[in-house]
Amino acid sequence: MNWRINFAVSAVFFGSLCVLQEAGTTISLHPPTVSIPTSLFGMHIHHMLRGAAQPTPWPAIPFGTWRLWDAYAAWPWVEPEKGKWDFANLDKYVSQAEQNRIDVLLPLGLSPTWASARPTEKSGYSPGYAAEPRDLNDWRNYVRTIATRYKGRVHAYEMWNEPNLKNFYTGSLTQLMQLVSVAYETLKEIDPAIIVCSPAFTAAGGIPMFEQYMMAGGTRYADVIGYHLYVSPGLPEEMVGLIQQVREIMTRNGAANKPLWNTETGWAIQNKQSVVKQALSPDEAASYLARSFVLSWASGVSRFYWYSWDNFNMGLVDHDGKTLKSPAIAYGEIQKWLIGARMDSCDTDANGTWTCAISRDGGYRGWIVWNPTRTLNLTPPGSWKVKQVRDLAGKTDPMHPERPSIPIDPSPVILESRGG
Numbered sequence: 001m002n003w004r005i006n007f008a009v010s011a012v013f014f015g016s017l018c019v020l021q022e023a024g025t026t027i028s029l030h031p032p033t034v035s036i037p038t039s040l041f042g043m044h045i046h047h048m049l050r051g052a053a054q055p056t057p058w059p060a061i062p063f064g065t066w067r068l069w070d071a072y073a074a075w076p077w078v079e080p081e082k083g084k085w086d087f088a089n090l091d092k093y094v095s096q097a098e099q100n101r102i103d104v105l106l107p108l109g110l111s112p113t114w115a116s117a118r119p120t121e122k123s124g125y126s127p128g129y130a131a132e133p134r135d136l137n138d139w140r141n142y143v144r145t146i147a148t149r150y151k152g153r154v155h156a157y158e159m160w161n162e163p164n165l166k167n168f169y170t171g172s173l174t175q176l177m178q179l180v181s182v183a184y185e186t187l188k189e190i191d192p193a194i195i196v197c198s199p200a201f202t203a204a205g206g207i208p209m210f211e212q213y214m215m216a217g218g219t220r221y222a223d224v225i226g227y228h229l230y231v232s233p234g235l236p237e238e239m240v241g242l243i244q245q246v247r248e249i250m251t252r253n254g255a256a257n258k259p260l261w262n263t264e265t266g267w268a269i270q271n272k273q274s275v276v277k278q279a280l281s282p283d284e285a286a287s288y289l290a291r292s293f294v295l296s297w298a299s300g301v302s303r304f305y306w307y308s309w310d311n312f313n314m315g316l317v318d319h320d321g322k323t324l325k326s327p328a329i330a331y332g333e334i335q336k337w338l339i340g341a342r343m344d345s346c347d348t349d350a351n352g353t354w355t356c357a358i359s360r361d362g363g364y365r366g367w368i369v370w371n372p373t374r375t376l377n378l379t380p381p382g383s384w385k386v387k388q389v390r391d392l393a394g395k396t397d398p399m400h401p402e403r404p405s406i407p408i409d410p411s412p413v414i415l416e417s418r419g420g
Helices: 088-099 136-149 173-190 204-215 238-252 282-298 326-338
Strands: 003-006 026-029 041-043 065-067 103-108 156-159 195-197 225-228 260-265 301-306 342-348 354-359 365-370 376-378 388-390 396-398 406-408 413-416
Touching: 065 301, 088 103, 103 136, 103 260, 136 173, 156 173, 173 195, 173 204, 204 225, 204 238, 225 238, 238 260, 238 282, 282 301, 282 326, 282 342, 282 354, 282 365, 406 413
Parallel strands: 041 065, 041 301, 065 103, 103 156, 156 195, 225 260, 260 301
Antiparallel strands: 003 026, 026 342, 342 354, 354 365, 365 413, 376 406, 388 396, 388 413
């Protein structure tokens, strides 16, 4: 198990589990022992080629992996009519990824209206897109055509998108399994090295269907288990319990040793043009983003695709596609804290303050600290030998002997020893 709750007074509740942290209650996660890779930091980009008044330029903040969803790259856009292919957008995306040395995760899914089993049925997109394809041979041909065209260039594929939501999938679980098994076998025939990610169910509401899928044998057709760990409008800390539920289902169904990828999660964020209901302020969003990446790694998630860079309601940039909000700066800063480091521990104290310790070769040690619900003062132990404090904007302040305590609030800071 990746986490442990030590009860002193009461239960702790995350997501769909009971989480009231009262006096004496602590939480201890058990992070992976390997160094944190660049590939942890995934991204979505929506308007690079079309769909906006002006295309989004390549992000000014680095990232490691790119999921091509809501980017006009799924089946209806590459084969809008049977046998008539349009690779213009997808070719440009793959070339752009190669130029920037970014790995692509390409979701396979949605049925074009011509191929749909229910072509007039409503969906989150055009009619018929959420239905399973009428003929599995059309699906097989689509998968084979894509995998053949991008062999050696696209190394990871994902099966469908959020199949527990009717906007995206209206077929049965049995039909979903058929789609996944055909795609898996086709992909592996073309290139055995391709990484296949399972269908990504979403939020706490997707847990029952995810469990049914895994019990039906879903683990056979996946190298990686995907899930969308949405807890919005809740706190990032609620992801911990949801991750644990997912991992427990994986363990019960023979997938304990498979990687877990969060292939989509984000929150609504305010922008200059409009304010979405329940949207976070940019500074709140920066805090949520940093906490979600730290806690995801500590809980055993090896990739996290943020949603998204330039979405009008959830983007890290404003509507122009290039004006950075503070969470975009935080996305770059948290990478500096984590990539290449080892996370040695990640725990709360009885006050609910999280401390996640990291280290690097050469004697460097750091402690990422925050409290999700309040502001309080923290006096670091003398053994930490803290030299400076860094915030999510990259600003540093030296630690002074005459000022032994520092304020802690929902926005993480890192206390650095600068040892070795």
